[in-house]
Every structure is written in C-alpha cells, then in structure tokens.
Amino acid sequence: MSFNKQELVQSTTFADQKRKTVEVAEFTEDGRYKRKIRSFVLRTGRLSEFQKHAMNQHWHFYGLEHQNQLFDFKSIYANDNPVILEIGFGMGHSLVEMARQNPHFNYLGIEVHTPGVGACIANAVEKDVKNLRVICHDATEILRDCIADHSLAGLQLFFPDPWHKAKHHKRRIVQTHFVEKISQKLAQGGFIHMATDWENYAEHMLTVLQQVKELKNTSITNDYIPRPEFRPLTKFEQRGHRLGHGVWDLYFTKK
Ligand SMILES: C[S@@+](CC[C@H](N)C(=O)[O-])C[C@H]1O[C@@H](n2cnc3c(N)ncnc32)[C@H](O)[C@@H]1O
DSSP states (O other): OOOOGGGOOOOOSHHHHHOSOSSOOOBOTTSOBOOOOOSOOOOOOOOOHHHHHHHHHHHHHHEEOOOSSOOOHHHHHTSOOOEEEEEOOTTOHHHHHHHHHOTTSEEEEEOSOHHHHHHHHHHHHHHTOOSEEEEOSOHHHHHHHTOOTTOEEEEEEESOOOOOSGGGGGGOSOOHHHHHHHHHHEEEEEEEEEEESOHHHHHHHHHHHHHOTTEEEOOTTSSOBOOOTTSOOOHHHHHHHHTTOOOEEEEEEEO
C-alpha cells in the first residue's frame, strides 16, 4: 500500500465531503437543538492534495465511522491484540510512530481536525503501518456509543487543548465524568497516560485522576512521572519547547 506525490489527483470525492460536522446532533424533548460544551473548536483548515488523496484512497482501510453500536475490535484489526486509544492525535506523527514501534498492539486514534486525520493516514501509508485505525469524530461520543467496557489496554491524551482562561476551564476534556468513562472502558491493569505543557492543566489532571477510585498513580512521588522515552515528541510538545514550557507526564493504571 503506497503512493507517490506525482499520483495525486484533483478530487472532490470522499475527503471533500467528509466533514461538515463531527458530532451527532442532540435535541431537547421539545425539539430544540441541545448546545454542548465542546473541548474543541472545529477549525476549517483545508486538506492538502496529499492529505485528500490519502483519505480518498485509504479510508476504507484506516477509517472508522461513528456508529450506534460497539466496535468489534477483533474483526476490525483481524487479531486479538490489545487496543490503545489516543484522543486528539493532531497530525498523528507520534501516534503513527508508536504504532510502528509496537506491532503487537492495535492503535485507535480519534481526532476532529480533518487535515490531521488526512495527514495521519498519509503517514501511516508511507510507513506501511497496519495496526492503526482512525476516527474523525468527537471522542466523547465515540466513548459513549462505540467502545465496550473493559475493552481498552490504554488511553493516551497528549497535549490536549489547555483552555487557558478560567472561564473556559469547563471546556477542558479532562473532567471527572470523562476520566470515569475512560476508566470504565479500560481492562484491569490498563493505563491512562496524559501529558501537557501547561502546569495549571497538569495540576487539574492530577486532581481529577486522583479522585477516581479505580485508578492508581504509578508516580513514585505520587504526582508526575519523568518524560518516558517511549513517548515520541509531538508537534505541540515541540511548540511548547520553543516557548520554553515545561512538560508534565501523568501515568495511572486501573486497579
Ligand atoms: C493541542 S492539540 C494536540 C495534538 C497532538 N496530541 C500533539 O501533541 O501534537 C489537541 C487536539 O485535540 C483535538 N481534540 C480536542 N477535543 C477533541 C475531541 N473531543 N475529540 C477528538 N479530538 C479532539 C483537537 O482537534 C486538537 O487537534
């Protein structure tokens, strides 16, 4: 499975039509649209021809859609390997790299930013990575509707949007109900690995993770772990480095 940049075609097929929204609309009992607090702003960034081509040609292999039914991981990956979920993979470089380095795990990435999804698929095609699937949808709905309880070996959340202003903190994806939901989806011994370059968000993550009784902190100092070698540098982490930010990694396991 590969393609070269010369093969790119002008296309208004699948990838162009793909994203107008990344949520399922919900309504109140009297039929009014229910406004949700979202952890993201849907950016309108255009797909490059390269990303578009990758999505058009390879979505059938790499792409999964939201459904009102649980995913059957065994049939999706054609094996029984443990599944690691990454939410908000951005352009997907670190996700593809982890999948490449760990062929005995299956990776599932969720991202609402369509060009990121296209870039991730293009990169996976280029590296011939097969143990990866991606979804372009709001992760909270995927968790609610498509992921079976106790079915995940781990959850990765790297550099989620920090929503700096206090009045926006309610938009942070890390909230007690979100972590409880993740914990419910983890198999026993499964992990939650978060990283951020925003100290105030790191403190918030720690407080929330500590509140969930089924989770145990692996940090010997009971707070953060040293940056693990196995986590590839992400795009946002690089940006944080340039701005002189620190990095905080949190790694909890399910008892
Ligand atoms: C700050 S970026 C970090 C990207 C990447 N992890 C990195 O470190 O380079 C956060 C990403 O999370 C995505 N995101 C935020 N909320 C999401 C949600 N509910 N479902 C899926 N993706 C989400 C955003 O679109 C954005 O690309």
